[in-house]
Amino acid sequence: MIGARAIPLPWVLVAPGLWCVAAFIVLPIVSVGAYSFWTRLPSGEVQTVFTLGNWREFFTDPFYVAVLWSTLKLSTATTIICALVGYPPAYALSLIGPRWKGLLVVMLFLPSWISYVVRTMSWLHVLGKNGLVNSLLLGAGVVGEPLPLLYNDMSVVMGLVHYLLPLMILNVYIGLQSVDRNVVDAARTLGATDWQAFLAVTFPWSLPGLSAGCLLCFILSAGTYVTPLVLGGPGTSYYAALIYESVIPQADWPLGAALALVFIFVLAMILVAYGRLVGMGHMFQGIK
Amino acid sequence: MSTVAIDLRRVEKWFGTVGAVVELDLQVRDGEFVALLGSSGCGKTTTLRMIAGLEQPTSGDIFLKDRRINDVPVHKRNVGMVFQNHALFPHKTAFDNIAFGLKYRKVPKPEIQRRVRAALELVRLPHVEERLPSQLSGGQQQRIAVARAIVIEPDILLFDEPLSSLDAGLREEMRIELKRIQRTLGITTVFVTHDQAEALSMSDRVVVMHDGRKEQEGTPEDVFRRPTSEFVTRFFGFVNELTGTVVGDDGGCQVMRIADGVTVRVAGKHEAGRPIKLLLRAERARVGRGFAPVADVSIIPATVRRSDYLGMLVRYFVDAAGQQLQVIQPLEGSAFRDGERVELRVRAEDWIVL
Numbered sequence: 001m002i003g004a005r006a007i008p009l010p011w012v013l014v015a016p017g018l019w020c021v022a023a024f025i026v027l028p029i030v031s032v033g034a035y036s037f038w039t040r041l042p043s044g045e046v047q048t049v050f051t052l053g054n055w056r057e058f059f060t061d062p063f064y065v066a067v068l069w070s071t072l073k074l075s076t077a078t079t080i081i082c083a084l085v086g087y088p089p090a091y092a093l094s095l096i097g098p099r100w101k102g103l104l105v106v107m108l109f110l111p112s113w114i115s116y117v118v119r120t121m122s123w124l125h126v127l128g129k130n131g132l133v134n135s136l137l138l139g140a141g142v143v144g145e146p147l148p149l150l151y152n153d154m155s156v157v158m159g160l161v162h163y164l165l166p167l168m169i170l171n172v173y174i175g176l177q178s179v180d181r182n183v184v185d186a187a188r189t190l191g192a193t194d195w196q197a198f199l200a201v202t203f204p205w206s207l208p209g210l211s212a213g214c215l216l217c218f219i220l221s222a223g224t225y226v227t228p229l230v231l232g233g234p235g236t237s238y239y240a241a242l243i244y245e246s247v248i249p250q251a252d253w254p255l256g257a258a259l260a261l262v263f264i265f266v267l268a269m270i271l272v273a274y275g276r277l278v279g280m281g282h283m284f285q286g287i288k
Numbered sequence: 289m290s291t292v293a294i295d296l297r298r299v300e301k302w303f304g305t306v307g308a309v310v311e312l313d314l315q316v317r318d319g320e321f322v323a324l325l326g327s328s329g330c331g332k333t334t335t336l337r338m339i340a341g342l343e344q345p346t347s348g349d350i351f352l353k354d355r356r357i358n359d360v361p362v363h364k365r366n367v368g369m370v371f372q373n374h375a376l377f378p379h380k381t382a383f384d385n386i387a388f389g390l391k392y393r394k395v396p397k398p399e400i401q402r403r404v405r406a407a408l409e410l411v412r413l414p415h416v417e418e419r420l421p422s423q424l425s426g427g428q429q430q431r432i433a434v435a436r437a438i439v440i441e442p443d444i445l446l447f448d449e450p451l452s453s454l455d456a457g458l459r460e461e462m463r464i465e466l467k468r469i470q471r472t473l474g475i476t477t478v479f480v481t482h483d484q485a486e487a488l489s490m491s492d493r494v495v496v497m498h499d500g501r502k503e504q505e506g507t508p509e510d511v512f513r514r515p516t517s518e519f520v521t522r523f524f525g526f527v528n529e530l531t532g533t534v535v536g537d538d539g540g541c542q543v544m545r546i547a548d549g550v551t552v553r554v555a556g557k558h559e560a561g562r563p564i565k566l567l568l569r570a571e572r573a574r575v576g577r578g579f580a581p582v583a584d585v586s587i588i589p590a591t592v593r594r595s596d597y598l599g600m601l602v603r604y605f606v607d608a609a610g611q612q613l614q615v616i617q618p619l620e621g622s623a624f625r626d627g628e629r630v631e632l633r634v635r636a637e638d639w640i641v642l
Binding site (some may be wrong): 038096185188189196201204 | 363446
């Protein structure tokens, strides 16, 4: 029996989702927010006593902002490299026959079956002092002593690109899937060369997929801490790794909470700005 | 004698071991409207795409006004092509869609304005310049696609099933429109379609294709009235199949027995002494009563089994000469009832003997 005060069906349908959002997103952020105003005793114990100390530390020590800034720069670099390196294979994938397509998509994600941490670790054997690259260079006599390839920004970006490239390729590929080949052909019959037709039709059409891929790569690379911990050097600081450092080894939850909130806020602002610039609707258009 | 605009010589296109187009010779005269007619997979679209340069022939030569264009890339062929789904640029306005080809031809701006307006005028669709394709109806999109193809003043115009995405009423309207535009410009046109009515009503010449080969070509009337193969015969509507044996001569016709005690007059000379396959289009026979016994006409007793009311037409299923035959004819007054005894009239020249 449906009573007069029955909840409308749409609300019933979204209720599980809303509960999940409340329980796993809103509640944790509120709790992180609360922690950031509490006091950490020298013993490491957290007291529910109000303080602005954590926030003061963030805003007075330029170190944190510097790390945040360099993190955003590295994430941007990672995203741009992913886009440049990922677009051509995605394009090739969109042109290839259906028989090979399935196999290639599976191969694209084959590495994801191996733990991300293990894949990150594997770079140590490639870029390390006795690693593949250095042994080859030494063996060929190109260099006299091993190059310092590991533990710098470059190795971090390389690890991140390695991790995120399949996601970029898949997003761009989905965007390219929606391109109507007839429209490209129409452009060619009208006098556009292959390259001009690509620029006039294919590329604009693939922008929703590309921008979705860029957003995904940026957010994921900004938020990761394993790659910088494994491949980053003492000179490099990654903001997510910084949060990890304060929360786990230093057990300073209130400071970690403040750092995390700043990060969430900054990334949300970037998301909003990006949405304004690119248009979120435009981005989801590719999925339709 | 008009000159040949498009000349395909022994053109073939193979995809692996599948011959999409095989041993195709095709000439299209200057200003002519040729329809490539066939069911899907017969090679008609592949042929069109080879003329456009979107596909490379495996062998054979393609000439455009005496110039071999096999190695000329698409963008230098100067062909106007209209695609099945219109293929408009979705993010460009109607104006920019039409102007697209002119921009690559380095036409100055005022000239672009003038020519786009003229093209819109020709397709009878002014005042939509600023609209996006999504804001236009199917028929309007089709007109923009045509305007975009003709504004570049192409040497030839190619249509790839341009009307198949439109609904029936609009399709007939656009058929007349496309023909009018083609006549106005006098442009050499190749039109691919699977719709026999489209091919017959629009073209100067019909080329029926089947399994990658040219099955028959000729004027619409030729192809329809004098098919040279059973495939072509059956392509244009329902065909009754009977078997007859020559039993005598009757002036210009021959008398054939099609069943015990049933003989008909068939035009032409045919080999005596063996069974001959006779084809009869459903709309070439008449069901009625009291037909005058004229020379060259056969009257066969029949019984109506069933009839389908088609509005202006009626389709009868009748028992005659020991088998069931289909007849489609205009409906005058009321239809014959099931079980009614009637007569079937067939003229001697309407029997198709291959």
